[in-house]
Amino acid sequence: MVTNIVIASTNSLFAKDCPRSIPAMGTVRLLGGIIAIGLGAFFVSSPMGYLNYVEESMANYESMTELVFVATFVGGVFMILGTACITVAFGTFTRKSWAWTLNMIVTPILLLLTILGIVIAPSEIDGITFASLSINVFIFYYLLTKSVRVYFGKIRVPTPESPASVPVFDPAVGGNRISV
Helix, strand or coil: CHHHHHHHHHHHHHHCCCCCCHHHHHHHHHHHHHHHHHHHHHHHCCCHHHHHHHCCHHCCCCCCCCCHHHEEEEEEEEHHHHHHHHHHHHHHCCCCCHHHHHHHHHHHHHHHHHHHHHHHHHHHHHHHHHHHHHHHHHHHHHHHCHHHHHHCCCCCCCCCHHHCCCCEEEECCCCCCEEE
């Protein structure tokens, strides 16, 4: 089954009408999804690891139960978003119309979470935060371009009519329009 996905993705990504940044967008979503699932699993399995990652201490929590709940919740959110990103990546690679829609849902969520992180902890802004913000802003803008919407079948481009169906003015027939 994996072979079919790879073959389908190769055919879609290297088609003449594939916009230039579609493969990069799919790859970014795939790698981001893998990292998010890994980080989420780490948080769920190790609340103390979560504590170290967010650079907090046990004093910030009233009990170990609260820490476990928060770490599990945050880890679960990471795993859900990671799964959504991987799903978007495979849909993007295989040119599925729903991939565009799901990407239009996931991207604003990721932007919102990044901006929320910047507002809550402005001292923690680093290169990863800036890269995440920049990439997601670009992806959101790029998804709205005409070529990408056409590629995913979200808008239709009118095809030129064939000469046989174009009405022609023939003065010999008294000026009536006829089809050739």
